[in-house]
Amino acid sequence: MSREPYYFQDEMRFGTRTELGKRWTACGVRPQGEQIIGYEYGYLSVALNPQTGAMFVLLLPDMRVESFQAFLNEFVRFIGEQSFVRLITDGAAAHRSTRLKVAEKLTIEHLPPYSPELNPVERLFKELRKELKNRVFESFEAVEEAVIKTIEPFMKDGSRVKKLTFYGWLHTTPT
Numbered sequence: 001m002s003r004e005p006y007y008f009q010d011e012m013r014f015g016t017r018t019e020l021g022k023r024w025t026a027c028g029v030r031p032q033g034e035q036i037i038g039y040e041y042g043y044l045s046v047a048l049n050p051q052t053g054a055m056f057v058l059l060l061p062d063m064r065v066e067s068f069q070a071f072l073n074e075f076v077r078f079i080g081e082q083s084f085v086r087l088i089t090d091g092a093a094a095h096r097s098t099r100l101k102v103a104e105k106l107t108i109e110h111l112p113p114y115s116p117e118l119n120p121v122e123r124l125f126k127e128l129r130k131e132l133k134n135r136v137f138e139s140f141e142a143v144e145e146a147v148i149k150t151i152e153p154f155m156k157d158g159s160r161v162k163k164l165t166f167y168g169w170l171h172t173t174p175t
Contacts, residue, residue: 008088014042053158058071069100088109120166123164
């Protein structure tokens with residue numbers, strides 16, 4: 001029995017709005033920090049294989065069909081010579097669009113609605129958000145740089161991605 005490689009895909013929004021998180025302070029002391037309410041956003045789109053730790057990342061301006069199509073085109077170039085790959089996504093409108101042109105060697109499958117816990121990419125995003133919370137960014141370019149700097153260690157070390165995202169139930173997935 002052959003088993004084709006599979007990748008999970010998802011997007012994380014980032015922007016100039018400060019994402020607040022918990023802080024440790026002495027009992028009775030209110031935590032303080034800077035905050036900016038900005039309105040510039042982008043999306044970090046990630047496809048990863050939890051079994052191998054391989055990861056493909058692309059920064060996108062939005063979640064429209066055209067942006068997801070650009071992601072798919074680049075992802076097909078990333079997978080290269082592999083004969084067939086399964087891409088598992090959530091049910092976002094852009095992922096289900098009939099306007100998408102999907103390469104023959106790529107098939108898109110969708111997770112059940114309202115089930116982010118089934119997508120291992122969410123676990124990676126949780127780690128990225130820890131690094132980005134409570135930080136103030138003066139420009140959108142500064143946010144992009146921080147996102148890239150935060151994800152680079154994961155891109156360089158597939159074992160780190162695998163350790164974080166290879167859930168137990170993926171070990172027993174039927175062929």
